[in-house]
Amino acid sequence: NAGVTQTPKFQVLKTGQSMTLQCAQDMNHNSMYWYRQDPGMGLRLIYYSASEGTTDKGEVPNGYNVSRLNKREFSLRLESAAPSQTSVYFCASSETPLTDTQYFGPGTRLTVL
């Protein structure tokens, strides 16, 4: 089992460019999450998907969109990247959205110039 995988590991964008961060899990989990972590800070929830076919905003959704492609995959899209979106992005999954242990991916380090 690979657990939670994320691609790419690193990315540099120019302001205004778009990109999609990919996340996949092989644990048959129902819920998936996207977080961002700024230097020296805790994690902040961007979007989540409680189950296949549903997505909802978290604490900091502005500037992002998500797609729950199927039960395994949950992508995060930046339509027009801004320097303020420079961060490390973590994807996570859990079996259920309530009493859930979240399993995190290795992260994508994104720099927007």
Add this chain to the structure above:
Amino acid sequence: LAKTTQPISMDSYEGQEVNITCSHNNIATNDYITWYQQFPSQGPRFIIQGYKTKVTNEVASLFIPADRKSSTLSLPRVSLSDTAVYYCLVGAFSGSARQLTFGSGTQLTVLP
């Protein structure tokens, strides 16, 4: 939204017990308390979760008082490899809204 407060950093020596406290004054009835460990350049890793009283697993114990406004993660006999950032997470799924709040984290440094 339940906010959490943790000490920014703590130092300890190998073999000692370490207690890290998280304050969450506005915790809601449905909220569970979860602790994660994070090493540099890695995603957080689950340590322990509880709702009330005491929970123990093979790596840690979690103490939650009756009012649930705080929780304490206890790591017995720490080693150098326990040096990491520890996060307290309070959250619940309520209807269609998911509220999750990670604390700012506590940098634990274990010294030889």
